[in-house]
Amino acid sequence: MSVAKDPYIELRDVVFSRGERRIFDGLSLQIPKGKVTAIMGPSGTGKTTLLRLIGGQLKPEAGTVMVAGESVPDLGRKALYRLREKMGMLFQSGALFTDLSVFENVAFPIRVHTRLPDDMIRDIVLMKLEAVGLRGARDLMPAQLSGGMTRRAALARSIALDPELIMYDEPFAGQDPIAMGVVVKLIRDLNASMGLTSVLVSHDVPESLSICHYACIVSGGRIIGDGTPEELQNHPSDEVQQFLKGRPDGPVPFHFPSVDAAADWGIAGPGQYGDGQ
Amino acid sequence: MINRIVVFGRHGREMIESVGRAGQFLFGALAGVPDPRVGFPLLVRQIYSVGVLSLAIIVVSGLFIGMVLGLQGYTILSDYGSEAAIGQMIALTLVRELGPVVTALLFAGRAGSALTAEIGLMKATEQLSSMEMMGVDPLRRVIAPRFWAGFLSVPVLAAIFSVVGIWGGMLVGVEWLGVFEGSYWGNMQSSVSFTTDVLNGVVKSVVFGFVCTWIAVYQGYDCVPTSAGISSATTKTVVFSSLAVLGLDFVLTAVMFGDF
Numbered sequence A: 001m002s003v004a005k006d007p008y009i010e011l012r013d014v015v016f017s018r019g020e021r022r023i024f025d026g027l028s029l030q031i032p033k034g035k036v037t038a039i040m041g042p043s044g045t046g047k048t049t050l051l052r053l054i055g056g057q058l059k060p061e062a063g064t065v066m067v068a069g070e071s072v073p074d075l076g077r078k079a080l081y082r083l084r085e086k087m088g089m090l091f092q093s094g095a096l097f098t099d100l101s102v103f104e105n106v107a108f109p110i111r112v113h114t115r116l117p118d119d120m121i122r123d124i125v126l127m128k129l130e131a132v133g134l135r136g137a138r139d140l141m142p143a144q145l146s147g148g149m150t151r152r153a154a155l156a157r158s159i160a161l162d163p164e165l166i167m168y169d170e171p172f173a174g175q176d177p178i179a180m181g182v183v184v185k186l187i188r189d190l191n192a193s194m195g196l197t198s199v200l201v202s203h204d205v206p207e208s209l210s211i212c213h214y215a216c217i218v219s220g221g222r223i224i225g226d227g228t229p230e231e232l233q234n235h236p237s238d239e240v241q242q243f244l245k246g247r248p249d250g251p252v253p254f255h256f257p258s259v260d261a262a263a264d265w266g267i268a269g270p271g272q273y274g275d276g277q
Numbered sequence B: 001m002i003n004r005i006v007v008f009g010r011h012g013r014e015m016i017e018s019v020g021r022a023g024q025f026l027f028g029a030l031a032g033v034p035d036p037r038v039g040f041p042l043l044v045r046q047i048y049s050v051g052v053l054s055l056a057i058i059v060v061s062g063l064f065i066g067m068v069l070g071l072q073g074y075t076i077l078s079d080y081g082s083e084a085a086i087g088q089m090i091a092l093t094l095v096r097e098l099g100p101v102v103t104a105l106l107f108a109g110r111a112g113s114a115l116t117a118e119i120g121l122m123k124a125t126e127q128l129s130s131m132e133m134m135g136v137d138p139l140r141r142v143i144a145p146r147f148w149a150g151f152l153s154v155p156v157l158a159a160i161f162s163v164v165g166i167w168g169g170m171l172v173g174v175e176w177l178g179v180f181e182g183s184y185w186g187n188m189q190s191s192v193s194f195t196t197d198v199l200n201g202v203v204k205s206v207v208f209g210f211v212c213t214w215i216a217v218y219q220g221y222d223c224v225p226t227s228a229g230i231s232s233a234t235t236k237t238v239v240f241s242s243l244a245v246l247g248l249d250f251v252l253t254a255v256m257f258g259d260f
């Protein structure tokens, strides 16, 4: 565990389950202030869940989640909402408000949390939309956007209030190479110019490693490797190398835990619950 | 036998639990003083979509029910030669019973189901979650205005229903079947009392508005966020609301008009 001097987010020994399935089993993680931290890992290991724990939408069964010096699971309703005003989160699905236009979606957090006059809100919104290349799409409704555009509009909304912490859940998914370049540059610029603490969840290894200061790989409920991009590239662990290189065979399971394949296909076999490997 | 008691007990406990959760939910939505600068436009918009857009079905149903009451009342009352009492019969039936009850049933079908589906879809598409993460409480922002809008709309809709129904009864009774107009209105005026009839009817519609809207917003907020979950929540809204309205109507009627 690379120990950051000034962690903005700190998770210690977090345990979390969904029904019978244990998603995290003693996960510890530190996210340094003012840096871009990438969280990578196979699909379904709980990256989105991790962001929800940080945002206080889920509570861990055990362990601590500290954000900006406050223990998130212990915060009362008011304090939690106040803390969230400092956070921006890009949802994996975009989660735009379907009854508001793109412009109003981006204006929403500004209108709720500030009392700025309308012309100023207009300037800010157009600036944010320009940054994601959607200034011309301001009057469209979310249903009229493509998948990639939806995500960029949601990105503009999550940075509308210039938060201290921003969490991106899969910002690159569905972007063409040009838009991808724009988003990569936007994330880096936001971090550089405003000193945002950024958490980036992504499967795109080269893009993530190119912009992050630190990266960690989550698999099987714990961190299997972390460090700077160079440290990760030279990481001794097989699991880490398998994930970075994208090899299907190795210690990291590709399949969701299931019964033995032979049993499912009706071929004589042990028919016991496998461990997913 | 023991098993059956266990199952019964578990169902009972689950039901009480869910009522408790629904109560907590409602308290969370309504506690605290909203900022009128923000809340008022939201409320107006919801009153429009929940109340104003329900006007058509309420007016049309009210008219037909009034006309049917006119016809039925006339055939029955004229057997006793007392068709002049038709005005009073129609008014009492509508104001005491049919106005509040039918309005609430129509409201549950027209507006309640729409509320549930809308909120459920907002949940399924993570709009509620993203609102939470923006530091906006969806209970206050989404649920509260919808609840108040329904709560305020139902009594008004019920009043409109009764008025239109009385007018429809007059169309049939007076204009078509030839009951003397003076006795239609005169009998009504002398026999309908403001406190026992009109006010009790208003109390009923206030209760029904509260219950129907509560069920609708809770089912939407609590639904399983999938298409099947939303459709079953919408069904539950209509079924539970209808049962609650009819059951409560009996209880309220017994308390208000039963002479024990």
Ligand SMILES: Nc1ncnc2c1ncn2[C@@H]1O[C@H](COP(=O)(O)OP(=O)(O)OP(=O)(O)O)[C@@H](O)[C@H]1O
Residues within 6 Å of the ligand: A018, A019, A023, A041, A042, A043, A044, A045, A046, A047, A048, A049, A050, A092
């Ligand atoms: N609402 C839920 N109820 C039950 N299980 C859930 C729920 N949401 C997620 N899970 C389970 O939790 C695990 C982690 O889910 P999560 O969405 O955090 O994965 P992820 O790492 O973000 O995956 P991806 O990269 O595909 O987005 C999954 O295995 C999923 O089956």
Ligand SMILES: [Mg+2]
Residues within 6 Å of the ligand: A047, A048, A049, A092, A169
């Ligand atoms: Mg995810």
